[in-house]
Amino acid sequence: MIGIAGANALLAYDRDLSSSLRMVELLREAAAGRHATALAGLRGMVLGIAGADALGDVRCDGELRRLQANFPDRYTNIWALNATGRITCSALPVAGAGTYAELDYVTAARRAQSFALGAFKIGEVSGQPVIVGAAPIIEDGEIKGIIAAGLRLDAFLRRTPEGTQPHDIWLLDGQGGLLAVTQAPPDNLPAPAALERLIAAGTAAADLPSRNGVPHAFATLALDPDLRLLVGMSNAPIAEGAWIALMQRLGELAVFLAVCLAAIILGSELAISRPLRALSQRVRSWRPGEPFRPARGWSAPLEVEAVGAAFGQVVESLTKRSNELQAALAQNDLVIAEMHHRVKNNIQVIASLLTLQAARAPDVASEAALAMARDRVRALATLHRHLYARPQIEAVGISAFLAELGPQLFAAAGELRPGRIHLELDVQDMEVLADQAVSLALLVTECLMNALRHAFPHGRGGVVRVSVHLVEGIVTLAVTDDGVGREGDPTSGIGLTLIEGFAAALGGRPEWGGPPGTSLTVRFPLREATARPLER
Template sequence: MTGGAEPAPSRPHAVFSGVRGRLLALATAATIPIAGIAGSNAWTAYQSALAQGPRNAMILREVAVARHGAAVETLREIVTGLALRGHLLDMSPEACDAQLARLRGLTPERYSNFWVLDPDGRLVCSGLPAPRGESYAHLDYVPAVRRSHAFEFGEFTIGMLSQRAVLPGVAPILGPDDTLRGMVGGSLFLGFFLRSDRGTQVAGDRSVWLIDQDGSVLPFGSAVAGALPPPDILARIGRNGEEEVRGRARDGTDHAWSAQELEPGLRLLVGLPVQAEVAAAQAALLRRLLELGLFLTGCLAAIVFGVEIAVSRPLRRLAARVRGWAPGSPLARDPKAAGPKEVRDLDRALAAAAAALTEREEALTGALRQRDLLMAEIHHRVKNNLQIVASLLNLQAGRLRSAAAQAEFAVARDRVQALATLHRHLYLHQSFERISLRPFLEELSRQLGDALGTGPDSGIAIRIAAEDIELSSDQAISLALLITESVSNAMRYAFPDGLGGTIDISLAVDGEEALLVISDDGVGLGGAEPNGDGLGLQLIEGFAAHLGGSAEIAGEHGTRIAVRFPIHHRSVEDTLRGAA
């Protein structure tokens, strides 16, 4: 079974025009939510892995705050306790020196010194020997205590007496009326922080710094300046409570920092390199995405393979069997009948349709054969009846004495005889809807010549130049009558007084049209019908109109009749519809 060629679809359309392509597109669309969820989970895990660094830095900061903050808090408590009692100002300078020396002697590795200043910042007494009355007013914590009347830490500095790096802290001694009577100070060895930090390592690669109010940085242990955050982050981190930050350190490595304010103006900063964690998080993200891609690719491959085996192959086999099916034969069965139920149902439906078409074709073939027999019988009987009518007309014309009447009967006889000849060709050639023109025109010309007396002795010849085309029976009837009328007129009026000549009949095809030309070299229209009624020319124009064209008649040098008309094609559907 064949059909007209269809234009090739564009490549994207061709990919998704089949069942496999469409199911693959649907499966791909169905995996989008899965891919979105899995991708979102992978991204969440990646962000969580990146956040692990700041969380670890926060834990280390809490440990460091608990350890180093205790030393700072102890210094505050000792100094604040001495200031609240206020008895040191009531003692003699020597007794005050001795008491402060005993207090320092309790933990000499931790505290550098304890001292008492008057409201102007001059030394009153000290745990270490020092000149009395020496002014400490230039140190940063003296004006700070004067302003706040509260405990204040100073900047990291070198002790005036110990000549070692210390962190000073000072508390005010206030009178009953909240007036400043003096100040009690103490200093904590910064080296104590370093020894404490080395003794209790929490993470070998972490860094800890202590930052004073002036921004000076004291590194603990193995902390290096390259691990510090950029200056803008260092200036603000931890000033508003606890804070965690991740970014690039000054040496370009990835770090996480956590800071907390131990006391106003004193911050503790912990840094932790997270280069390995970032790389591990990125590797885990890539691994998850790769696993997702492999999973989806495997799923799509399984779908494609399953569709190919279960759907596409059975459909292709079915399509091949349908293409190989010939009308009149049953649809071949599939030796590998398999596939989904829908494909098997389609197979059975096509087989049933093929069987129904075969039965219908057999019925139509039988109907056509019966019609052919009937049409042959009809044309045969019509031909016989028309010949009888022609014979009766001929007999009747022989009984008439009027030459004009005999001529009219002869014309009628020729017309009837032309129709009889047409019906004879229709049933002899077993084509009841169409007729081959060339043999018909040759016989019609001979018949007219015999009837009108043309021949070698008459001096009038009929020449035919016609292509062998087929016309429908309706057009053939009009064409036969038009030629009969034109040739009869030419024989009777174009060659008067025994004048000889030639009558030419030509029929040519021009595309979907035909051109009929009947011409003679006689006297032209000047020698037309003697009765002058013009009936022959009217009939010619009428037959031309019935053919679907018009007659162009010229009569200057002989007569020329040209008719251009469309060729009507009777379709197979019309033929089958007529047989149904």
């Protein structure tokens, strides 16, 4: 629709521009009617005199004088020529007896054997600007003479103040002479070559630049075979008016387009954008476990309502599935907690059996080996108890676990009385996954048991320190004592082999230090759970 309106505006602009051609053709017809009247009167009078038998030699001058006196403002003179071209009678007195046989109007009338016009000239007798019309006197098929009359050029002229006429009019004679009927400057004419093409085209009208470069519309018409009318008018006012009209139409079109765009934007805002924003806001504000309800109080397109309804169905399905998964997870936690509880109980039974077996050992070495096995088993039992006692059964809080495991090992070694060996714990609170917690518990158990057995002989007192810290995902475990230190190769023996195995399971390796005393440091990355349980 916008394209059609724009095309109509351009067509109207072209139509306004072409109106100058139609207007100049109308002006041409009006001017032709006025000037043709003067020529028709001249032609009728000359042909009438030439065909009259009453014009004789005696009354010739008087007859012509009386006839000219009837039209003093139109004709300057009326005269007759004999066959040789000499004046035989004239309305005005004639001085001399020259011949006019070679004048253009005489030759034109003889050649046409009918009425003919001459060129624009100054009359030989009247001395005024005229155009001469002539007709032959024919008797028995022979030209006996010529009747001629000088038509004042003032009969064609229109005197208007300079610059006020809306158009220009010229007359062109058969010799190429130009007469400006209006006060038209010569620069308003078309170029000579363009003027020749225009005359050759006959009655056609054309847009042509004038000699001063201003666009004009020109039209011509033959008033007589030897006289042509040329009418011209400037296109500038019409072009300016057409341009103003085009700008007005385009402005109206732009306003209409702006109103349409505003209506489209407002409509899309009310019907699409606002409902979508409301739906987006409700989606963002929705939280798992809450129902998703359609908005109230606003009208939305069916498509947006369908999207909201589909999202509500998805939420309903997800909520149902989430409830099912949470129920399954809760059941799984119960099963695992029960499993850890039973494992802990079984481990306690094993520890009790090891205690009984150690009491009946045949020698001290066997008793010590069984006691160490019992302590390792008790460490695992403690770990399982911490696992099933926590909400998240796949991880254990290492601080609370070591705070219980250390005194338990000291009690098993008989070092609970104050004053001899002290246990110092510097453990950062963190959660360790169950698989790493098992290796960590056995590693700490092995280190503490070695320190209690070997670092403080013969009643010697001292301090055993356990520190665990996490820095940028790396856990540093350090177990140190201020005892007597180790003798010989510290990397041999079954206990040391177990320590290396537990450290490797954690993802690190043991680093020994001392004297004074003995220190063991293991650095390993803290693993995170690959999956998190749903919030319950």
